Amino acid sequence: MPEDYAKADYWYEKAAAQGHAVTNTRTKQLASFDDVPYNDPVLSMIRHTNEAKWLANLGNPRWEYVLGDDYYYGALRLMTSFTKANYWFRKAADQGYAGAEINLAYAYYHGYGVPQNTMTAITWWKKVVAQGGYSGMKAKHYINIASTAR
Template structure:
């Protein structure tokens, strides 16, 4: 089973290296949470999320908003969080809209 999972991860990694934003996002998620075959790494998660977000992939933009909102692996920065949330919200991402509302409440305190 581990061999099969390793082979699937290699295929996913190759698609990510080929510039597939869905695969880049998936790699970011694997690194964000860690798995049996992928160690947790905020640095690598952010790297992959940024690659997917650079292609306008809303889930990655939303994840980056959350990362900057909460300061996970980066200094907390509400302006940068808002930037990423706005990009994703402009494409109709509901989670990004919720993130913007949450930021507004935090900043308005």
């Protein structure tokens, strides 16, 4: 039987809207994948389905970031679109998701799908620096590069 993702989405969302227990449980299971490492095979399998789109549309920043990444690289049978990638990166970045903030800053720094603007890029990178960790160190490095290039 050929796969029909649009039809599957339709029935899945219809069942979820009616409060069907299986769909509600599945949503909780998928939302809990925030703790799964990015290169985990289970996560890889799930992120290559329309569930990534569905969860991103629910406002989950991890999945907004994943969907942005998929548009950026043209994964999930999606055409590469910097504009769509930045749309999803911005949604996740507005919720403080560091990976999305870095990618959005990178887009502004290079002008990928948005007007090139080094100061806007640095503003986003500074938000990541404030969060600390490895992403913060990476963002600090990007700020140093951008500052010396001006």
